[in-house]
C-alpha cells in the first residue's frame with residue numbers, strides 16, 4: 007500500500023510540535039519481544055544468521071569482503087538455479103531489487119505487460135510508469151494465476167517489450183504455474199521476462215535458466231529467512247545487454263545497474279558503501295540453503311506447509327487458492343463469517359507472541375496470510391500455530 011505522507015496541512019494542524027529536548031532522551035535497552043514469525047515475512051531468522059551479523063565489520067573494499075561478495079554471488083546462482091554472471095544482492099529491501107529490475111529494463115517508450123491478479127503486479131505497474139514506460143495489463147482475478155492463453159492474447163494485442171509476472175503472489179497465496187509456457191510466449195514476441203520471486207526463492211521450485219526467465223528479483227526475508235537489507239537479483243546476458251545499451255540512463259542513480267556493474271563486476275570499484283552486515287547475513291542464509299540442498303528445501307516447504315494446510319482444514323478453515331495453485335510458502339486462509347480478522351491477529355500476537363497477517367488490497371478483511379517460510383517452516387511452529395489459532399477461534 008502506498009502510504010500517504012503527512013501533508014503540510016496535517017502537520018500544521020498538529021502544530022508541527024516535534025522539538026528536540028535539551029536533555030538526553032531516556033531510551034531503554036533494545037529488547038524486542040520474542041515472537042514466532044508466521045506472517046508474510048519476515049520469517050524467523052536462523053541463529054547462525056544472527057551470529058554472522060554480529061561479527062566484526064570490515065571495509066566494503068577489503069580483499070576479504072571482495073572474496074565474500076564472490077561467495078554470495080556463487081551461492082545466489084545456486085539458489086536461483088542459474089549460471090547468470092549478473093547475479094547480485096541489491097542493497098535495500100525487495101522493492102529495491104524490484105525497482106532495479108523494472109527501472110533498468112523499462113526505458114521511456116517501452117511497454118510493459120503486468121498482471122492484475124494481486125497486489126504486487128500493481129506495484130510493477132507503478133514502477134514501470136515511473137521508469138517512463140507505458141503499462142498494459144493481462145487480467146486474472148485475485149486468487150487465480152495468469153492463464154497462458156490470456157497472456158498470448160495480450161501479447162498479440164499490445165506487443166509489449168517487457169513482461170512481468172509474480173511467481174508467488176504474497177497477497178493471494180497463489181503460485182503461478184506454467185512458467186516455461188509464459189516465457190516462451192514472451193520470447194516468441196521478442197520481449198523480456200521479469201519474474202517476481204520474492205516469496206518463492208529458496209522455498210518453492212524455481213529454475214531461472216531452465217524456465218528461460220531473463221530477470222528475476224527477490225527478497226531475503228521470506229524463504230531465505232534472513233533480515234531485509236540485501237535483495238537478490240539475477241539477469242541473463244541478453245537482459246544485461248539491453249540495460250547497457252539504453253539510450254537514456256536509468257532514472258535512479260542508486261539502482262542503475264550499469265553503475266553497479268563497476269562494484270559487483272570485474273572492477274570492484276566504489277559505487278556505494280555496501281551494507282556489510284547484510285551481506286554477511288545473506289551469505290550465511292544462503293550457506294544454509296546450500297547445506298540443505300535446494301531441492302530438499304523445496305520439498306521441506308511443501309511437506310511442512312502440507313501439515314499446516316491439513317491442520318487448517320481440520321479447524322474448518324478454507325484456503326483461498328485452489329489446490330492446483332497452492333503456494334506452500336504463503337497460505338491465504340479465508341476468514342469465517344462472523345469472525346473479526348483483526349481481533350484474531352491481535353489475540354495471537356498478545357497471547358501467543360505469534361505473528362500472522364491480514365489480507366492486503368482487494369482481499370483485506372477476507373483472508374489471513376500465514377507464512378511457512380525458511381527457518382519458520384518447521385513442524386514445531388505449525389503445531390504451535392494450529393493450537394494458538396484454535397484457541398483464538400474458541
Ligand code: PLP
Pocket residue numbers: 046047099100101102104126172174175176177202204205225234
Ligand atoms: N514482491 C512481493 C511478491 C512481495 O511479497 C514483496 C514484499 O512483501 C515485495 C515485492 C517487496 O519487498 P519489500 O517489502 O522487501 O520491499
